[in-house]
Amino acid sequence: MKHLMEKVLVVIAFFSISAYAQEADDNNQGLFDEFMYNRGNAYRSASGVPGPEYWQNGADYKIEAELDDETNYLKGKITITYHNNSPQPLDFIWLQMDQNRFTEDSRGTLTTPIEGNRYSGDVDGGYKVSDVTAKAGRRGKASSEYIITDTRMQVFFNEPVPAKGGEATVSMNFEFKIPEKGMDRMGRLNMKNGVVYSMAQWYPRVAVFDDIKGWNVEPYLGAGEFYLEYGDFDYAITVPYDHIVVGSGALVNAGDVLTKEQQNRMKKASESDETVYIITPDEVGNTSVTRPKQEGKITWHFKMKNARDIAFASSKAFIWDAARINLPSGKKAMAQSVYTEESDGEMAWSRSTEYTKASIEHYSRMWHEYPYPVAVNVASNVGGMEYPGIVFCGYKAKTAGLWGVTDHEFGHIWFPMIVGSNERRYAWMDEGFNTFINHYSTEAFNNGEYPSRLEARRLVGWLTDKGRESISTYPDVVQSHNLGMVAYYKPAIGLKMLREYILGHERFDNAFRAYIKAWAYKHPQPSDFFNIMENVAGENLNWFWKGWFYGNENIDLSLDGVRPVDGGYLISFGNRGGLPMPVVFEVTYADGSKEKKTLPVEVWQRGAAWTHLLNADKEIKKIEIDPDKELPDVNISNNNWPSEF
Template identity: 70%
Template sequence: MKIIKISVLLFFAISTVLYAQEAQETNQELFKFFGDREGNEFRSASGKPGHNYWQNSADYKIDVTLDEENEMISGKITIDYTNNSPEDLEFVWLHLEQNRFTETSRGTLTTPIQGNRYTGDMDGGYDISNVKAVSGRRGTPSSKHIINDTRMQVFFNEPIEANGGTATISMNFKYQIPVKGMDRMGQLKVDDGTIFAMAQWYPRMVVFDDIRGWNIEPYLSAGEFYLEYGDFEYNVTVPYNHIVVGSGELLNPGDVLTSEQQSRMDKASKSDERVYIITPDEVGDPSKTRPKQSGNLTWKFKIENARDVAWGSSPAFIWDAAKIDLPSGRKAMAQSAYPKESDGEDGYGRSTEYSKASIEHYSNMWYEYPYPNAVNVAADIGGMEYPGLNFCGYQSKNKSLWGVTDHEFGHNWFPMIVGSNERLYAWMDEGFNTFINFYSSEEFNGGEFADDLDETRAYVSWLTSETREKIATYPDVANTRNLGMVAYMKPAMGLLMLREYILGHERFDNAFKAYIERWAYKHPTPGDFFNTIENVAGESLSWFWRTWFYGNGNIDIALDGVYPYQGSYLLVLSNKGEVPMPVKIKVTYADGTDEMVELPVEIWQRGDSWNHLLSTGKEVEKIEIDPSKITPDINGSNDVWPSTYYKD
């Protein structure tokens, strides 16, 4: 009688869950096409640049002088600008980011009283003079301009013609070099002199694009940069005893290096191990390190198809280098410049090793590094990236130094090669970079400094906190305590789930590489990324973009029950969270064998519960959802049957 009663109860339970599967409300809205991603002539629905995609360009020639005694910069800049847009331009906009370092700048006035990472000096700002703007070859010069905070509007007497019209903008500039430059540039005083880390150091063109026209958001704090591509020639004049390292290629080594240093540089270009250009013992002795013993020297650099340049200058640099091997057979060079305070095998003594490994990894896995040098500079900066050059914390050691070096060099792919708008979409560079850093760290030296991005459930407390914010939150708006998650970790976890759980390696890698190749040296939007991944991988992912990148919900896929049914097992599943997921289930049998069962995400289109018939003649011992724990499921206790197997 007892057996009959249990069977009847089980029959009613199974009947109830089977009926519920057909009767529940659907999740049609969750799976609808996400966002404004329809194609047009400029941006294809397939994710490619459209057949009429256009992009303006800016080529720079800059002469700048460092006045070490007065901690000043003065220079002249000439910009050759090409208007490839379909409309005439009566004016252009430039970034004047040194104007952030004033008492009345918007960035200063929007910094909390207690300060934060982006607190900067307030005694700087540009002194701009001799402005001249000419459109075309025969235009009449205009000096009319308006400076407002960190933006400068320059007017022309005749518009720059559409579809290839050109203009030249020139001016003189000078400013006081900040000591604290928002953790992106500035000064560091060490025993052998001052390290000048120079970034955002010249007027830079604002991007004019087909999405927003002029992208004139001010320079406030967390929001970084969005810049046009072009070729740069820049000459840096410094005191004779300084060493200068910069983005791109040094054009005049014969003028600024001794014959011994040139010989060492040549040796380094052929060496897998670091070669000193300036040894620790030589630092501070210009008679051994400098080709002249008084006055100034001018260092000349060039970089092509870049969006920015930065440089470092100091008499305190130890300098070493080694070659980088690239997939095409081309060679580049890893270089490190650092003071004695940073030296040692636990510090910058391994910087060039780290730099070489990082560049080679990303080149082999994703897209070949385009620049002739990759320079790591020790400075009083936590970590900041520019084309071909990083500034990293001078006190960093061991895993910390590997991590910051690898991360900043990873930025050469996002956003230096793939030029997304960092000021609006920090996740498209910081998040993508954090994702590729995971695989680089896994590979380096057999996992010496392996990353923990795949331990996604370590972040559940933040994912469930009431103060969490969406990935899509603009960086200047996000709470600084949340920025590490919304810009870095959560989007990186999203890509990790795509590669390791949703799409698999081959489909994801094909799509991600296609995104890089399509948008190299161009300006993609989030929609261009979404469309590329979907079209190349062959998967509709609107449900994922909507919930993970633009939503604030969580993953909680549950195994609510396991019932014997028609000689097999009925698995009762539910989606208790806001983010649907494909379901990967590991079934372990009493005989010691196991198998993986994979259910598509479409099971959740019909509602938040689903029943799956596990057809087997074996006795089941254990069933577990996502046994590798790739997804940051917020409640692991409902992932395992029987529950006695659950371990927090």
């Protein structure tokens, strides 16, 4: 008891001379108050999984389109079968008409800065539609009534589409001029041996009707990406005979569009872990070798199951190679790459299929199995953009840059292609989550051939900038110079802190995999993610979601003093930032031995100062907060004792 009283008196004296300790009441329970939880209902449960009556509408597409490489036009006919699984009948549906962004008076054009940005695009395009027909059910009376407003099209029915399983069909003809500069998401690339067409957002797509907002009809402006329903696709692309087409899903008429030799090479690639040429660099342009016919048009037919979108690429200039993808279940898929002479080379795109295969196999093992039959990487004028089963990456990319963009774009298959979050509103739920998983894929590739750049302390300069914005800022609203941090790096660092610093690998991985499994091919909201992470990991993290994802507060843990007492040391810690955090610290003793300790985040519930009694019978040489440097602590000068500064 005597020794205990001595320690208590020392603590009191220690705090009485600490100026910072007097500010303890400024930082307490308010940081831990409840934040943004889904209370739970029949549609979305409080545990973060879909509720027993969760519903989701869907759309199946049948499309026939023809690409004219002389006029750079795409013309097509589309039939959409819409499935209304919602509890209410629908008098109309909304479609996304993204090509209307490429006009002089589109909202996207008019909100682009005069000096331009990444999302500048051509302004001489836009849809022309005709023969619009819509009807509810098989026997419904056809309607041709519609309204097009900017990048949205409202199609009306004569009778409502019945609730809880009602169907409707919408068909129309459409055409548009293919933009050269397609907002870094699609477009045309003029190369020595021909034009590369990267075709995305090329057909009218159904907007999402959900239990949160009803119709999601935000216009397509630029930074905000997509929110789409799932369904099956059956699409046929007619092109000049000398073109090669790659696309989302399975090619179902290979016998019509590939030579016998190409079919044999494709079979060899499907059984090979090494890259196999389908069209070699020397064969490009020699149609007597590369094409089954020598004139006219040729139609490539693809099918895609349970996807939210499709894209394709077409060119007569493609080198084409492929290799097998090995999936955890024993199933196989195929990695493919198409690129031109300008992108060829061992330092560049001849390694693309190797990168694609490694990326898909890693994410399949780590998080959730890849669901599609192919994964195609296209060398494009698009710097980096993802669609189900196919991505466009910069044709000039090489070495680490090509690995990084390939790995990032294929990581998007998991977020948001499998987990169908709303990119238009919550960019961090796809870009941030993807940047996070990219870190571990990069570390794993060839035992770290290329370094990961996801380092917490790289963010400190931005985190202390007065012009920073919250992760929760909508992508079309955020300042362009902040988008990379708001959508990509800050949320990715947040997840990395959860895994490496707060929860540990086992608890985090269990929760993150549960989130992916629960919301695969569904539409999660931020609260669903927060709830499922807490329920599976067994941790109240409202202080973290509020501070890191929805606030602008920073981390600043401090080591304010060390004092020997009978049987050990009193270590004084401070929380000088607005975001509390567990205190992981490493003690180095005079004999060279080390031990790592953790104080729970709850030490900051009662104030901004905490004294810890470390029982030790050895002399302390050094103490360091966050020895693994996982925190973007904005002031590391107070993280060590003795101070290094």
